[in-house]
Amino acid sequence: MKSKNFCLLHRVSSILLLTVATALRATACGPYFPIIPTPVFFTSRHGGDPYRQENLRLWQQLTSARIPLRDIEQAVYEDSRDEADRQLTDSHPQGDNLLYVYLRNRMDVELSCFLLTAKALEEQIASLQSPWYYPASRDSVEAIDGLQDIIGQCKDYRGTRLRDRYALQAVRALFFSRQYDQCIDYYEATLYHYPDTNLFKRMGLGYVAGCWARLGYTEKANAYFAQCGDLHSLRTENPVAYMAEHNPDCVALMEHLQTLAQDSARLCAVQPIAEDVLRSHRAKNRGDWEFLLAYIEGEHHADYPKASSLIRAALGHRFSSDDLRDHARAYQIKVDAAQGKVPLRVEDLKWMESKTDVLAADAKAWSRMLRHIVYTDWVPKLWHQKDYATAILLCRYADNLDRRLPTTWIDTASVYGSLSFQLMYALSSAQLIQANRSMAADTPLYTYLRKHTHTNADCIHELVGTLALREGNYRRAVQYLSTVSAGYLQSMPVYTEGYLKRDPFCGALSTKLLASPYTKHRFAQKMLRLQQQMKYGKSADARGLARLQYAIGRRNSLSTCWALTQYWKGDCLPTMFVPCLQYWDDDFAAYDDILYNVEDEARKQRTEDIYRQEVKRAMAMLRSDEAKAEAEYLLYNLRTIVKRYGHTTVARRVRHSCDNWRSWL
Numbered sequence: 001m002k003s004k005n006f007c008l009l010h011r012v013s014s015i016l017l018l019t020v021a022t023a024l025r026a027t028a029c030g031p032y033f034p035i036i037p038t039p040v041f042f043t044s045r046h047g048g049d050p051y052r053q054e055n056l057r058l059w060q061q062l063t064s065a066r067i068p069l070r071d072i073e074q075a076v077y078e079d080s081r082d083e084a085d086r087q088l089t090d091s092h093p094q095g096d097n098l099l100y101v102y103l104r105n106r107m108d109v110e111l112s113c114f115l116l117t118a119k120a121l122e123e124q125i126a127s128l129q130s131p132w133y134y135p136a137s138r139d140s141v142e143a144i145d146g147l148q149d150i151i152g153q154c155k156d157y158r159g160t161r162l163r164d165r166y167a168l169q170a171v172r173a174l175f176f177s178r179q180y181d182q183c184i185d186y187y188e189a190t191l192y193h194y195p196d197t198n199l200f201k202r203m204g205l206g207y208v209a210g211c212w213a214r215l216g217y218t219e220k221a222n223a224y225f226a227q228c229g230d231l232h233s234l235r236t237e238n239p240v241a242y243m244a245e246h247n248p249d250c251v252a253l254m255e256h257l258q259t260l261a262q263d264s265a266r267l268c269a270v271q272p273i274a275e276d277v278l279r280s281h282r283a284k285n286r287g288d289w290e291f292l293l294a295y296i297e298g299e300h301h302a303d304y305p306k307a308s309s310l311i312r313a314a315l316g317h318r319f320s321s322d323d324l325r326d327h328a329r330a331y332q333i334k335v336d337a338a339q340g341k342v343p344l345r346v347e348d349l350k351w352m353e354s355k356t357d358v359l360a361a362d363a364k365a366w367s368r369m370l371r372h373i374v375y376t377d378w379v380p381k382l383w384h385q386k387d388y389a390t391a392i393l394l395c396r397y398a399d400n401l402d403r404r405l406p407t408t409w410i411d412t413a414s415v416y417g418s419l420s421f422q423l424m425y426a427l428s429s430a431q432l433i434q435a436n437r438s439m440a441a442d443t444p445l446y447t448y449l450r451k452h453t454h455t456n457a458d459c460i461h462e463l464v465g466t467l468a469l470r471e472g473n474y475r476r477a478v479q480y481l482s483t484v485s486a487g488y489l490q491s492m493p494v495y496t497e498g499y500l501k502r503d504p505f506c507g508a509l510s511t512k513l514l515a516s517p518y519t520k521h522r523f524a525q526k527m528l529r530l531q532q533q534m535k536y537g538k539s540a541d542a543r544g545l546a547r548l549q550y551a552i553g554r555r556n557s558l559s560t561c562w563a564l565t566q567y568w569k570g571d572c573l574p575t576m577f578v579p580c581l582q583y584w585d586d587d588f589a590a591y592d593d594i595l596y597n598v599e600d601e602a603r604k605q606r607t608e609d610i611y612r613q614e615v616k617r618a619m620a621m622l623r624s625d626e627a628k629a630e631a632e633y634l635l636y637n638l639r640t641i642v643k644r645y646g647h648t649t650v651a652r653r654v655r656h657s658c659d660n661w662r663s664w665l
Helices: 013-029 051-061 069-078 079-088 098-108 109-129 141-155 163-176 180-189 197-213 218-227 240-245 251-259 265-267 272-281 286-300 304-314 322-339 348-354 362-382 387-399 419-425 430-439 445-453 459-471 474-481 486-491 521-537 540-557 601-621 625-634 638-644 647-657
Strands: none
Touching: 013 218, 051 069, 051 197, 069 098, 069 109, 069 445, 079 098, 079 109, 079 387, 098 109, 098 625, 109 163, 141 163, 141 387, 163 387, 197 218, 218 240, 240 251, 240 272, 251 272, 265 272, 272 286, 286 304, 286 322, 304 322, 322 348, 322 362, 322 625, 348 362, 348 445, 362 387, 387 419, 387 445, 419 459, 419 474, 430 521, 459 486, 459 521, 474 521, 486 625, 521 540, 540 601, 540 625, 625 647, 638 647
């Protein structure tokens, strides 16, 4: 995702609190365009080092299933040799690690000795690999004396229970003491005869591969590296192609390919390799490779029909993990939505939403995938089909999806900044009224979506009234705005921030109105009265002045008094009202012809042209100097009043109220 990082977590706490408090206030004003997520579908949750996890389970089998894996991990991988020795030999040891408790209570000397031997080897290896270690010479006796003692201890073991474990430790010690020939020979004499499923045989194979590489046998080393799944140790021109040929089910290979998911050139270069793997039927996890090809076709070639065929085939085959299969199913939903050929199913929504459980580690990633499908595929298609009700309900559902997750303020869009609100604002008042009625239908989809989103009647009615003001349908505006509660009106940012105080009927906007949550409603009422006066005024002057006031009010409601017909203004201060329109690449391309652009220059010019024409026509209707002076006053042409209509009551008002009026002449 190519978005800015607004994370403030590393700042001083006092600054953080102040910033977040300000941001919350700003977010409420909006609009805060939600950036359409661009998640990676071809991915999976990695479970860490698979060898480590398998070894922990084997330790549990050796001891007791009642010992938590975390206790085993602490004792085997994290504690030092001295700590392990203290826990196993002290008469009154501290701590409650159940592996140590088991070994002490069972007096399992054999397993305890092995644990201490393995830790002694780890200390020797760490010492050799330390940047502070400087041997007297490359083959310094001091450098390998400790390893030689450990090699001897491992070879002297005569039991059967831990034979493969001791053999692996001997192989490791021989490798790090640079006895590469002996390491290979010892592996072949001991571990080689174990079945391929044996963990320690597989782990030892990696050291044997390293020996062959250091002895100069690159081809043989590569074969072993491929066999044990060590992609990054391969020494070949194309490690991916080599591993795909020799071990296509390698977990490290598929994890590496997932890191290329957003790199079009590099991932597409893998396509012939993937096709060859599938042709040859070498892979047991065929679903992985078909998913890879489906992703390439869909995301990098935009061939969704082909991607659809491949992803359906993939879901019929084996995957390397259930998590990767789940991602493949999510991508099938994405591909179907992109083609618009499969109706939106409640089952798909429920399944993907189940992945966003607040206790799931990857809940945010699944939320991003679901919202991506909604925003990118379903909503634009429904909108162009004029199915506004479904589009708005579905978009509102996606807007609120993350509100159930622990999140930072930046992720929680306000009502006015949400994409669903922006969609409603793009409709006409009549379309929104009809869409709102349709949303009440008792279909399975609508019932499910309504249950997961909150619809505020005040919000809808206020928006219908505002759209009607934008259209000049003042009768409808009065009808709907009169039903909105005072509490809701008083909570709106355009009211709380004072943007409804300007007088829309004053040409220069020098006057400020008293703050009132009913400003929009009163404005609509006055515009209705002016319409009546324009038609039925008693004189030409009355009709002309009404027409002029109407023109001024209409023009100002769409420009300088924008709060009457808008919820945000991109070129006004404070910056909290600047829309956060973050068009990263083509994220919002599907909405270019959907969303209402409040800053459209052509529309602004039309408004100004109509205004100038109406002013001329209104002025032409006036007959008396008093009316003409009143008109000039409305237009704030004070110099014209004093020069041309100095004998009028309006001129006297100007002279008495403006001390420096002579400077205009």
